[in-house]
Amino acid sequence: MPAVEFRDIVKRYGPLTVLEHLNLRIEDGEFVVLLGPSGCGKTTLLNLLAGLLDPSGGEIRIGDRDVTHLDPKDRGLAMVFQSYALYPTKTVRGNLKFGLSARKLSRDEIDRRIAWAAKLLQIEPLLDRKPAQLSGGQRQRVAIGRALVKQVGVFLFDEPLSNLDAKLRTEMRIEIKKLHGQLRNTVVYVTHDQVEAMTMATRIAVMDQGVIQQVGTPDEIYDRPENIFVADFVGSPAMNFVDCALQAEADGLAAVDGRSGLSFGLDDYPWRRPPEPGRPVTIGFRPEHLRPPNGAEGRHLRLDLPVGHSEKSGSDVVLFLSLPQRMIAAKLDAAAAEPLRRQERASLALPLDRIAVFDTASGQRL
Structure with missing residues (x-):
């Protein structure tokens, strides 16, 4: 053909x-x-x-x-x-x-x-x-x-x-x-x-x-x-985004959100070009990559955030968690999400090998 x-x-x-x-x-x-x-x-x-x-x-x-x-x-x-x-x-x-x-x-x-x-x-x-x-x-x-x-x-x-x-x-x-x-x-x-x-x-x-x-x-x-x-x-719900700045910390390079205090460790991130401390970056991660912290393996970031609301769709539940000036979504199976829906705060783990780093100005992946 x-x-x-x-x-x-x-x-x-x-x-x-x-x-x-x-x-x-x-x-x-x-x-x-x-x-x-x-x-x-x-x-x-x-x-x-x-x-x-x-x-x-x-x-x-x-x-x-x-x-x-x-x-x-x-x-x-x-x-x-x-x-x-x-x-x-x-x-x-x-x-x-x-x-x-x-x-x-x-x-x-x-x-x-x-x-x-x-x-x-x-x-x-x-x-x-x-x-x-x-x-x-x-x-x-x-x-x-x-x-x-x-x-x-x-x-x-x-x-x-x-x-x-x-x-x-x-x-x-x-x-x-x-x-x-x-x-x-x-x-x-x-x-x-x-x-x-x-x-x-x-x-x-x-x-x-x-x-x-x-x-x-x-x-x-x-x-x-x-x-x-x-x-x-591409993705439903859409990817979560958090605006940060690159910072050199005692344990290595991290992307830090000054409003929420979240720090995404980037020591193992596969950079396409050398990172520049102080550069504004946007961290992206899929809602389905957030999991309950029990049994979480590898390097991960622990999130403990207020629960805004939730949406149930068949066997899946999407929790919307509050950060300053934005919401992030977590897509979980119904069994894992059910106890969290009734709580004021939810604790979840984000594997750091699943995040993407984008240049905030150009939008391009770094």
């Missing part, structure tokens, strides 16, 4: 710059998710790849072809839209057939492709129904089937699950991932839903304000965010 490459892509609308000198390579057979908030440029980038928009600068390549100015039909792509975009007057079979008839394929070849896609997506009993007679999940399967029958190397998905309820979204995530495992096509998938990105992607490109903030596997994005934006956007 072909690779996809964006080289120095720029997209402007008059004085408004939507994408600024963007570079990204998607290897053949990868499932890459473009993840970011509304307005970050991810759908614009997908539409540039599809040929629905023209770039203001740069080059788009699919395999060894420069497709920057090719018509959509000549790019070897298939796209699944958020709105399904099915023809209401045609049956499922007619919707699957529509894009093939223009290619002047034989009737036998068209029937073979429709039968193959219908079996793969388990929509064989639906072929003679019209879209109004289908559920949301069935319509989305038909939309995917219409892309599959084209038998191209690159599939584009533009937030295809956002119109489905929570249960159907889970089911369709599994189905799309399973399809990719079977077909090994190159997939470029746009979403603002971090759960979709983390569960489906082989790599994620996190975008903000037209700039790719980080590209990596789901584990890399989650465990080693490159900057405060990525750390804050």
